[in-house]
Amino acid sequence: xxxxxxQIGSMVRTxxxxxxxxxxxxxxxxxxxxxxTLSPRYKGRIVLTRDPDGAERCVACYLCSVxxxxxxxxxxxxxxxxxxxxxxxxxxNFSRCIFCGYCEEACPTYAIQLTPDxxxxxxxxxxxxxxxxxxxxxxxxxxxGYNFYRVAGVTIGGKGKGEAEREFPPVDVRTLLP
Amino acid sequence: MNDxxxxxxxxxxxxxxxxxxxxxxxxxxxxxxxxxxxRYGPNRVGPFGLxxxxxxxxxxxxxxxxxxxxxxxFVFILAPSVIVASVFMxxxxxxxxxxxxxxxxxxxLLFILGMSSLGVYSVILAGWxxxxxxxxxxxxxxxxxxxxxxxxMGLSLMxxxxxxxxxxxxxxxxxxxxxxxxxxxxxxxxxxxxAGVAETRRLPFDLPEAExxxxxxxxSEYSGMKFGxxxxxxxxxxxxxxxxxxxxxxxxxxxxFVSSIPALGLLWFLIxxxxxxxxxxxxxxxxxxxxxxxxxxxxxxxxxxxxxxxLTVTGALVLAGVL
Numbered sequence: 120x121x122x123x124x125x126q127i128g129s130m131v132r133t134x135x136x137x138x139x140x141x142x143x144x145x146x147x148x149x150x151x152x153x154x155x156t157l158s159p160r161y162k163g164r165i166v167l168t169r170d171p172d173g174a175e176r177c178v179a180c181y182l183c184s185v186x187x188x189x190x191x192x193x194x195x196x197x198x199x200x201x202x203x204x205x206x207x208x209x210x211x212n213f214s215r216c217i218f219c220g221y222c223e224e225a226c227p228t229y230a231i232q233l234t235p236d237x238x239x240x241x242x243x244x245x246x247x248x249x250x251x252x253x254x255x256x257x258x259x260x261x262x263x264g265y266n267f268y269r270v271a272g273v274t275i276g277g278k279g280k281g282e283a284e285r286e287f288p289p290v291d292v293r294t295l296l297p
Numbered sequence: 298m299n300d301x302x303x304x305x306x307x308x309x310x311x312x313x314x315x316x317x318x319x320x321x322x323x324x325x326x327x328x329x330x331x332x333x334x335x336r337y338g339p340n341r342v343g344p345f346g347l348x349x350x351x352x353x354x355x356x357x358x359x360x361x362x363x364x365x366x367x368x369x370x371f372v373f374i375l376a377p378s379v380i381v382a383s384v385f386m387x388x389x390x391x392x393x394x395x396x397x398x399x400x401x402x403x404x405x406l407l408f409i410l411g412m413s414s415l416g417v418y419s420v421i422l423a424g425w426x427x428x429x430x431x432x433x434x435x436x437x438x439x440x441x442x443x444x445x446x447x448x449x450m451g452l453s454l455m456x457x458x459x460x461x462x463x464x465x466x467x468x469x470x471x472x473x474x475x476x477x478x479x480x481x482x483x484x485x486x487x488x489x490x491x492a493g494v495a496e497t498r499r500l501p502f503d504l505p506e507a508e509x510x511x512x513x514x515x516x517s518e519y520s521g522m523k524f525g526x527x528x529x530x531x532x533x534x535x536x537x538x539x540x541x542x543x544x545x546x547x548x549x550x551x552x553x554f555v556s557s558i559p560a561l562g563l564l565w566f567l568i569x570x571x572x573x574x575x576x577x578x579x580x581x582x583x584x585x586x587x588x589x590x591x592x593x594x595x596x597x598x599x600x601x602x603x604x605x606x607x608l609t610v611t612g613a614l615v616l617a618g619v620l
Contacts, residue, residue, distance in 0.1 A: 123599075130584060133584065134584070136583075137333050137579060137583035138333065138579055138583075140332070140333045140335055141332050143335050145335045145337055146335045146336065147336050147337045
């Protein structure tokens with residue numbers, strides 16, 4: 120008898136507490152009118168960034184293309200007159216992309232980055248294929264001050280062996296012989 | 298001639314009024330549930346989302362009205378009309394405002410109980426004719442639930458009948474001039490409320506259509522306007538039970554200033570009705586569905602004895618001349 124009364128009391132309490140929710144703030148974000156703030160590391164549209172000197176960061180290593188689970192990235196590596204690698208073309212098919220962010224994790228030069236932009240609706244499927252000029256942005260994205268060729272030991276035109284940051288000049292091992 | 302015209306006007310008014318309340322419940326229920334779940338509900342179509350009703354109507358009227366090839370065609374089509382017709386009949390004896398009523402039957406209460414029993418046919422026929430196991434299970438559950446809850450639904454009202462000495466709803470409303478029957482008949486009110494929820498197959502007693510177990514139960518094979526009829530029938534049932542609670546226990550159209558302005562009675566009646574409709578929706582938003590044996594336990598072991606006890610005590614007090 121007592122437990123039955125307790126159950127009824129619990130039900131009445133439930134009804135009352137649900138009723139009180141009429142005076143609570145509503146959780147809904149009225150999407151097209153109100154937009155939620157997305158964090159900077161939200162995984163949306165992919166961009167290609169530039170290094171602090173304004174050159175392309177991408178060294179066309181194909182790692183993003185390999186990491187991509189849906190094979191939506193295709194590119195072709197080439198070199199400029201300074202032996203600096205860059206993609207001749209860089210193409211992302213956003214109608215395939217699943218925004219997993221593996222390409223960003225695979226990228227050794229912080230070139231490929233995901234942004235908090237997801238408004239990518241098109242009437243034409245071909246419009247979802249972004250070429251390099253659509254992907255490249257003028258800034259450095261989320262990682263500032265990083266320039267791959269300035270820290271890497273790779274020689275390119277204008278930067279010899281041992282001239283990178285925190286790199287010692289190469290040692291002539293024969294001079295160390297007794 | 299004037300009498301006939303008034304009669305026709307009242308009849309059409311009650312018909313259209315009950316249909317439009319039931320239709321607006323599509324919108325009201327979703328908005329109220331959303332309010333209690335900290336959401337907004339439909340608010341994009343028209344001002345405050347009011348045109349959602351129109352959009353839903355257009356959608357359900359233009360949907361393909363499909364009869365499954367394995368169904369018993371005649372009964373399948375008949376079933377949804379039974380529920381709407383039987384609920385509509387009940388609206389005819391409810392006094393809406395002083396002197397405004399489609400027909401003042403002297404057995405009004407019995408008529409309503411009889412009509413709500415007819416609603417069981419709709420559930421069982423729909424479940425049977427659909428020729429599907431979920432529908433049949435839903436139909437069986439529905440008929441068992443409605444039949445057993447009907448017993449004490451009637452019994453819970455007999456206390457009022459004993460006090461008023463009449464089955465006429467007009468007499469019952471007029472007897473509540475000084476005191477609403479919810480005070481002397483509090484247990485009757487509780488039992489009738491529970492039975493009313495079960496009778497309209499609303500949550501938490503929606504076992505006949507339990508969507509998580511039976512995939513909409515007795516109307517899972519229905520589509521288009523035939524499904525819409527079940528929907529409208531359910532909302533009409535909610536409206537009817539709310540109107541009945543307001544009429545039987547909360548004084549119907551009785552309220553301040555009604556004696557000087559009789560039209561105010563309609564307003565009081567509608568306010569009371571909508572309060573109970575909102576409570577029905579609140580129940581849906583807060584309580585969980587019991588198991589079927591728990592439902593039957595509650596019905597036969599708690600509600601029936603309570604209704605009988607209420608009737609016995611009321612009868613004794615009426616005999617002693619206290620009430």
